Structures are given as C-alpha cells and as structure tokens.
Amino acid sequence: MHDDEQVGRLFELSKDVMAGQLPPRLAQDLGFGFDYPFFNFYPSFVYYVAEIFHLFGFSFITSTKLMIGLGFILAGIFMYLFAKEYFGRAGGVVSAIAYSYTPYHSMDVYVRGALPEFWSFVFVPAIFWSAYKLAQTRRHLYILVSALFIACLILTHDLVAMMSSFFLGAYFIYLLITSKEKRKLFIELCVSFLLGLGFSAFFWLPGYFEKQYTMVYLLTQQSADYHRYFVCIRQFINSPWGYGASVPGCSDGLSFQVGQAQLALAFISLAISSFFVWKKRKGYGIAVLFVVLFLFSLFIQTKYSLSIWNRIPQFAYIQFPWRFLIFSDFTIAFLTAFIFSFLKNRNIQIISAVVMVAVLIILNKGSFVPENYLTSVTDANYTALSVIRWHTSQLSFEYTPIGIATKQLSPLSTVIAITPKEIPINSFVVIRGKMTVTQLQDIPQQKVLRVSVSQPGQLRFNTYIFPGWKTYIDDKEVPYTANNKLRLITVELPAGQHTVRATFTDTPLRAAANGITLASIIGVIVYLLLKKKSNKKK
Secondary structure, eight states: OTTTTHHHHHHHHHHHHHTTOSSOOOBSSHHHHSOBOGGGTSOOHHHHHHHHHHHTTOOHHHHHHHHHHHHHHHHHHHHHHHHHHHHHHHHHHHHHHHHHTOHHHHHHHHTSOOHHHHHHHHHHHHHHHHHHHHHHHOOTHHHHHHHHHHHHHHHHOHHHHHHHHHHHHHHHHHHHHHOSOHHHHHHHHHHHHHHHHHHTHHHHHHHHHSGGGBSTHHHHHTTTOGGGOOOOGGGGTOOOOOSSOOOSSSOOSSOOOOOHHHHHHHHHHHHHHHHHHHHHSOSOHHHHHHHHHHHHHHHTTSGGGHHHHHHOGGGGGGOOGGGGHHHHHHHHHHHHTGGGGTOOOHHHHHHHHHHHHHHHHHHHGGGSSOSOOOTTOOTHHHHOHHIIIIIIGGGOOTTSBTTOOEEEEETTEEEEOOOGGGSOSSSEEEEEEEEEEEEEEEETTEEEEEEEEEEEEEEEEEEEOOTTEEEEETTEEEOOBOOSTTOEEEEEEOSEEEEEEEEEOOOHHHHHHHHHHHHHHHHHHHHHHHHHHHHHHO
C-alpha cells in the first residue's frame, strides 16, 4: 500500500485504549515519538473496528485484514438494502455487486491503502437506505439509525462526509418532494442530521477548530494541492490499472475508471427502461436524480469545475478531486440495476441478475489483487518503536505543531528537520543543570518523573506543545516554554527533590465537544425509555 502505516496506527490507538485515554487523541510514538496529536484530527473509526478484533486476541496485522474484509462485506450489504427498496432483491444483488466491484473500491485498499476512505463505501449507501426507510415508514427508530450512520461517516472520513452533503442533500430534497407529509419528514431528517453531528462532536469540533495549531496547511499548499489532480474525462472510461501514484496530467500511475462493465450495463439498463418509462409515464424520478448526481460527480473531478473548488475554501482539504469517485461508483451501481424496476417475471429477473453479476465480476476481478505479497512479515515489522518513530512517522507528520523546524526538499515537499539520532529514547531529557531523573509513568497522556536536582536547571519532556498539556512540580501547576527546534515542552527546575508531571487535559473546546456527544447519547436513551414507558401505559 502507498499508506503502509495502518498497522502502526492501530498499535498506537490500542496503546491509548489500554492507557485509558478515551476518546483517543494522542499517538505517543507517531510524529517521531513526541506524543503526536494524530487521533485528535484523523478520523479513526476503522481503527476502533480493528481494535475490537485485536481485543479478541488477533494480531495487529490480522485485525487490520479482518477490518478490511468486514468493510467489503458491509458495503455490499448496505448497497443491497438500499437498491432493494427500489428494484427488489434481484436488482439489489446486482447493485451490490456493481458497487463492490468498482475499480476505485479496490484502489483504496490494494493501491492507496486509504482504509478510512475505503470504509466510507459502507456508510454512504447506509445513510441513503436509512433516510428512505424513515420517509417510507415514519418510524422514529430510523431517525436514530440515520443519525448513527451520519456519525459513523464523519468518524470514518470527515472529508467524505463533507463531500456527501451535495448528494445526500439532493436525495433528501427528492424524498421531501415525493412525501405526503413534507413538513414532518423535514423535521425528522433535520433531527437525524443534528443527532449525527452531536454523536460525533467529540471528534469533528476539535478537529476543525484546533487544526490552526498544526502544519496541516502544508497538505493543501504543496504535494496535495488539488490543482494538480483533476481527472481527464477519458480516464473515467479507459484508465490503465496500476499501482503507481497520481500525477498532474492524464498519465497517472493508478486507475480512475468508473468501471467499464458498470457504465455499459447502466447505459443498457436505462436505454431499455426508457421504453417502460415512456409507456407508464412514471418511475423515472429517481433515475433522473441519480443520473444528474452521477454526472455531477464526474464534473466535479475535472478541471472544468475549478471555479467551484476556488470558491469553497474547505474543498482544499479534499486534496484530490478524484475522491469523488466514491459517489460516481455509488450512483452508477444504483443505475446499473434500474431495469429491475420494470422486470416483473421472476425467471427473467433471475437470469438477468446472474448474467449481469457474472459480467461485473469477470470484467473487474483483475483489479482486486495486491501488487505483491509480503510472506515473512509479523506485527514487529510495523509496531517496533524504531519503525513507528522513524519510518512510519515520515509518511505523515502534518499535525506537528506550527513553528517546528522544517526543511524544503523541493518546491512541493517540506519535511521535519530531524535526524534518526534525534528520535527520543526516553520521555525526557535534561537540558541544563545537574539532576537525577527516575521515570515513574510514561503513557500517552501523562509523564511522571521523580527528579533530584542538585543544581537548578532545565528539563525537557519529549512532547510536542499542543493545547491541553499542563506541567506540574510537586502537584503545583507551573508554566512551560517550547522555544526550541521541535517545539517540545520545557520546564525550569529548582534545587531539591521533586515530582514533575506533564498531563494532557481537555481544553474547554474538547470538554464541550465531549459534553455534546455525551448529552446526545443520554438524550436518546432518555427518549427511548420514556417512549417505552408511554407504550406500556397505552
């Protein structure tokens, strides 16, 4: 994988969980071993899923593989559930296979290693399905289900969640237009959306407002500048499969095909269905919507949409316009099965579904293979501190504190000015003075030292400055400085015997965000209990 750091990230999240840091915000060993605030910004739902497998005794590598496998299965299931509501079981199966076997779905795993984005394939159809069920059944259960899926998408990939607003918004409007109780449905959809934001507030609120303290801007100004990564129109149809990188122009090392089989079957399905639509004068609204959404998903990936990208500052964080292929894949998979809206004969449905599934799998299965196999790799190859603190840390360091020393390798590449010799062994280092230091505790969110100071001096924690860190000498809070190359927390120590502590605490913003999430959960529980009590009385 390009991002071959997933096992190391899972290891770091597991370390947070074992240390009682909930929700996880720090990755103690990433960021070159200086308590990197990775999980405060990076959506980590996939690592929560993998950690469940690890807690059952699986290795970190196997837990990662099981998480990937589960992601493929759930994406197919939710696409089936959504498409089935419009096309029946046979059509649902065809849509699920078309969605599962899209080249970009494969590329996220076997090429890019973008596992959070890969899991977004699960929750996009899940939200559409739950919204449909809410509109059709008017059961309050689906308000909660929809809210949970919205929260999961935000926690899985906040950028995809932002991108999905165009597509979900259009579908919600369609549901409102076709609903007999527009006002009530509008309120219910708004409640589910707000609840989803509430459930995930602990992550997205700090992630959005605290990025100002990091160097994340490097992503949008250098190698991940969206101006470099627009897709050429022909690449949607014919783009050779590869394991290389995305580059400016039309000769990328990876494929941006929507799927030739999907495109052909969708065209045939819509062409045949047009006769029935013309004859019955109904049933075409959802097809028109998804055709428009499909075309928009392609348009927004091309240079012709540049004015939109320039007018929406938040789009810069998407980095790669071809990320919208998720929605191209979702909409084309839905349209592939549209013919089943009009096929009423059960035998014809089954034969058509079998043929379409065979075509989809045969023409796409070549994309679902790794470039090569690593046959002698164990957890230690990914979780050894020397690996995480140097090799893995070099792959992602955009959340290091602003003002840290950097060096520019090229106009499009800035890296942290650090060498392997500067990677910390302990959680502290004596800068000046004479003192004997004993480590009492070293977990991601807290460092405790017993220090015997014979000559006053300066002690540095090997911890990046970041809002929420507080330092204490003998349980009395003291100020610290970070006027050094790597922006590490430094305290002055007087002579004597001292207990020195650095503790990571919630800022008012993070405390409020945690409170919103907790209040949302408690509010739902109270509502369900009251509703249950009311039903018993009735």
